[in-house]
Amino acid sequence: MPDRDLTALTARVRRLEDESAITRLIMSYGPAADAGLTAFAGQLWTEDGEYDWDANGTPHHGGAGVDAMLQSDGHQNLIAAGVAHFAGPLLIDVDGDAATALNYSLIMRRDGGRFYLWRVSAVRWDLVRLDTGWRVQRRTNRLLDETGAGRELFCHSLTELFAGAAGT
Template identity: 45%
Template sequence: MSGLAGEGAELARLRATVAGLATRLGMLEDQVAISQVIARYGPAVDSGSAAAAAALWADDGVFEVPPYAVWTGHAQIAGMVDGAGHQELIANGCGHVLTAPLVSVDGDEARAWNYAMNIRWDAGQDRFWVARVSANLWHLRRGPAGWQVTHRTNRSLDGTEEARALFRPSTDSGASARPREDR
């Protein structure tokens, strides 16, 4: 009997190990998927792909970039990309360069923090220059279409408290990915 009991205990340990690995793998898959959503932003807006940029957001998603504007929903976000101001930026040479995000997942909701730089071409000086560096806080939700942005807050890192405050929650020890309970 002790042989069967030992095999049962070993099987239970093996099942627990597999369940733990599945949870950890799910957490990593979520982090990668969220990072990919954020990484697609720069190429979408710099290529003028309004539909691709808008698709990163949920239907009611918000993109807030004071003092410029707040855009809500796919039509407004696509309109920002198709707008004269943005089209002039990319026609003159512009790159939206985003750093790798710090991602915190809690079930089907997530937050991510990163830097964004708006780098522009100066043909007269034959050089690129950094026009803006900003702090970004992304709120994302998992839905039928996968992870999408529900709210992106972008603030210039111009010395103001508001911009620095966006990053503070990312410094908490709790701002790491948590495994989903249902995996």
């Protein structure tokens, strides 16, 4: 096998490994949040990372901020009553030691004996590779509602990630 073919194959395998690691990281957040594993969920973020959960809210800072938010009475009451965080498939773009992922976040709540869809958000994950692996530098959530914030987040992110692609 020529060196350039081996180099290309190595790069392809690394990209696939990166996408797999990023998927595992992001997809572990919801089950950890629902299980009350607050420290586990918090350690997914960098020390200086942000969780920008609401266009009108104050972001949570770093893993400690995410941990504290998940320990709050508001979140603890939700999981005690039965809540499920569901993440849609990820659209991942890896660029060296940085990556961006987009997906939908659906939150189900329980009411009596049935579950219903409570919230649907557009989500952008900005990630960095550290010596310890991939971590969340910033997670931005915007509701898909009449404000248009979720649509704007997807529009700006897709335009940024795929500038020059057909249709953009």
